Amino acid sequence: MEARGFQGVIGCIDCTHIRIKKPSAREEAYYNHHYRSHSLNVQAICDHDLRILSLSARFPGSVHDQFIWNTSTTREIMQAMYDEGIRNTWLLGDSGYALQPYLLTPIRQAAPNSPEERYTNCHCQTRNCVERLFGVLKNTWRCLHREIVLHYTPEAAARIIISCAVLHNLMITHRQELPPYEDQDMEFIEERQPNVNEDEFAGENARRLVIQQFFTF
DSSP: OGGGTOTTEEEEEEEEEEEBOOOSSSHHHHEETTTTEEEEEEEEEEOTTOOEEEEEEEEETTSOHHHHHHTOHHHHHHHHHHHTTOOSOEEEOOTTSOOBTTEEOOOTTOOTTSHHHHHHHHHHHHHHHHHHHHHHHHHHSGGGSTTOOBOSOHHHHHHHHHHHHHHHHHHHHTTOOOOOOOOOOOOOOOOOOOOOOHHHHHHHHHHHHHHHHHSOO
């Protein structure tokens, strides 16, 4: 990822939806109104080689990406590192996530030819690896394909998703050829409610320093 100008980036984060059959309990929690189907909202963090560094498949489709991140062990680890003074390590996420000093997001409507625009363009190009991961994962394990419905309980469906992720990483470890990326993911960026807090102020400062260091020519 340093080749794209982002030194210190350890991974990219995003969520994807995997369709499941209508569950018998808490049906409304699993219903995703954007897709008009029941699903699990699966969060993954991967590196530039599409290796999965973290994956959570336990949340219903109605749950927002930010909530999954807020409850993740990875966020706790990143926060602890930041509190200990390690402040040159980041994840990259889309604008569905809150800006944090260890989770950098793009800048909307950045001025043309500005350092902010160069940062945002590089950010999006770098973060594309997690979108490619979802496409490759669903193209390899067709049970995860957007047109397929997993006819299992949410708990069993989550175990299937995790198993596919483990097999995916084994293929990378043993240098097995991955199938081509298929742009068939069903993604959208849900608007977050404005909530400027101390974390986001620190995130603004961290992002500003990154722009000054790497994107001001």
